[in-house]
Amino acid sequence: MLAWLDPETALKRGxxxxxxxxxxxxxxxLAAVRAEGxxxxxxLTEELDGAHLTASALEIPGDELEAAWxxxxxxxxxxLELASSRIxxxxxxxxxxxxxxxxxxxxxxxxxxxxxARVGFYVPGGTAPLVSTVxxxxxxxxxxxxxxxxxxxxxxxxxxxNAALMGACHLAGATRVFRVGGAxxxxxxxxxxxxxxxxxxxxxxxxRFVTEAKRQVYGHVDIDGLMGPSEVLIVAAGAVDxxxxxxxxxxxxxxxxxxxxxxxxxxxALARRVEPxxxxxxxxxxxxxxxxxxxSVRGAVVVVDGPxxxxxxxxxxxxxxxxxxxxxxxxxxxxxxxIHRAGALFVGERxxxxxxxxxxxxxxxxxxxxxxxxxxxxxxETFRRRMHVIEARPGxxxxxxxxxxxxxxxxxxxxxxxxxxxxxxx
Numbered sequence: 001m002l003a004w005l006d007p008e009t010a011l012k013r014g015x016x017x018x019x020x021x022x023x024x025x026x027x028x029x030l031a032a033v034r035a036e037g038x039x040x041x042x043x044l045t046e047e048l049d050g051a052h053l054t055a056s057a058l059e060i061p062g063d064e065l066e067a068a069w070x071x072x073x074x075x076x077x078x079x080l081e082l083a084s085s086r087i088x089x090x091x092x093x094x095x096x097x098x099x100x101x102x103x104x105x106x107x108x109x110x111x112x113x114x115x116x117a118r119v120g121f122y123v124p125g126g127t128a129p130l131v132s133t134v135x136x137x138x139x140x141x142x143x144x145x146x147x148x149x150x151x152x153x154x155x156x157x158x159x160x161x162n163a164a165l166m167g168a169c170h171l172a173g174a175t176r177v178f179r180v181g182g183a184x185x186x187x188x189x190x191x192x193x194x195x196x197x198x199x200x201x202x203x204x205x206x207x208r209f210v211t212e213a214k215r216q217v218y219g220h221v222d223i224d225g226l227m228g229p230s231e232v233l234i235v236a237a238g239a240v241d242x243x244x245x246x247x248x249x250x251x252x253x254x255x256x257x258x259x260x261x262x263x264x265x266x267x268x269a270l271a272r273r274v275e276p277x278x279x280x281x282x283x284x285x286x287x288x289x290x291x292x293x294x295x296s297v298r299g300a301v302v303v304v305d306g307p308x309x310x311x312x313x314x315x316x317x318x319x320x321x322x323x324x325x326x327x328x329x330x331x332x333x334x335x336x337x338x339i340h341r342a343g344a345l346f347v348g349e350r351x352x353x354x355x356x357x358x359x360x361x362x363x364x365x366x367x368x369x370x371x372x373x374x375x376x377x378x379x380x381e382t383f384r385r386r387m388h389v390i391e392a393r394p395g396x397x398x399x400x401x402x403x404x405x406x407x408x409x410x411x412x413x414x415x416x417x418x419x420x421x422x423x424x425x426x
Contacts, residue, residue: 033187050157069167090361108391115145120189122204125154129162138172144383154181183213190217231260237267238327246277247419253294254287254415311338318372325349348392354416358404362388
């Protein structure tokens with residue numbers, strides 16, 4: 001299933017550029033919204049999302065957000081509050097500079113700007129309601145002191161937005177929320193319409209249309225970066241449970257058929273034990289078709305000469321996420337000493353990358369496509385180069401793992417939940 005590649009071949013796979021047809025279509029959408037404002041938003045929302053709305057119905061009223069929050073199940077609210085509080089605590093420490101390493105919940109977390117007046121936040125819809133992205137984007141902006149926080153997210157065909165996502169908007173402090181997505185939403189944030197205010201900066205991940213729209217509006221407004229398909233490089237060797245590695249690869253692969261899930265090792269025998277685990281776990285994974293497509297196209301095993309070569313490969317790729325799972329602490333240190341370019345670095349086999357997606361604290365909005373060579377993940381300095389390091393000390397508390405797993409199930413991302421539960425969640 002996974003291609004076995006040497007480092008040079010793996011690096012030559014390259015990045016997926018914006019297709020010319022996407023660029024042209026996005027340009028047309030931007031021009032329409034700029035010229036027609038809300039009329040274009042209404043027309044494009046119906047055309048692209050299947051939802052018929054009036055201009056005045058684009059914005060979700062604050063009392064509806066509050067009602068959505070109050071209507072959530074107590075355990076869902078508990079898990080969202082757990083994640084939100086940890087994200088806030090981590091980012092508040094950044095206000096006084098790089099925080100000293102802090103051990104919290106079994107994890108070691110480590111790493112005067114004037115705030116922007118108004119920032120736009122894009123939160124994807126699609127097949128997974130990314131409530132975690134609401135928290136990971138908005139909470140740091142609140143901490144940084146951004147006065148107006150305008151969030152956009154695509155509705156479903158009936159014009160609805162997921163209740164948990166709306167509740168998370170209320171909890172995390174969105175000033176205003178609009179049910180509009182795609183390139184048209186980026187255009188509205190950049191240029192403004194009668195209902196949607198223009199912002200100074202647009203942040204957040206999205207599909208290739210959203211990414212291309214951000215590229216085209218940059219210069220008119222600032223952007224946080226061009227976030228492409230998600231990616232993880234797992235450096236693994238020695239006495240590591242191959243099932244854990246398989247879950248972590250699947251957790252990344254289930255995002256998107258273009259997501260990259262790569263195993264880097266100087267231990268081919270371990271890689272051979274991972275492949276049957278992938279097949280076994282895929283059989284029951286609800287998003288198995290997405291994950292299988294990703295692994296078939298973008299998955300790989302990269303065999304290197306040793307720990308230093310593994311670190312060099314990670315630095316050359318500059319991935320969104322890098323995991324180091326080598327069992328021996330001495331070997332782990334040899335690897336992590338050589339890694340300088342990654343969006344986030346996860347050290348220790350007990351730290352699933354998915355814990356960073358939900359409750360570790362640092363924002364999961366991270367540079368992709370090799371841009372970790374020069375860019376950092378979202379934080380107070382976004383609204384001010386960092387690399388999050390989330391290390392097992394000795395590993396996440398059961399409460400954290402359980403909360404993360406519950407949020408993963410809420411989003412329908414069973415690979416994430418499996419990756420977390422494999423660490424010991426009942």
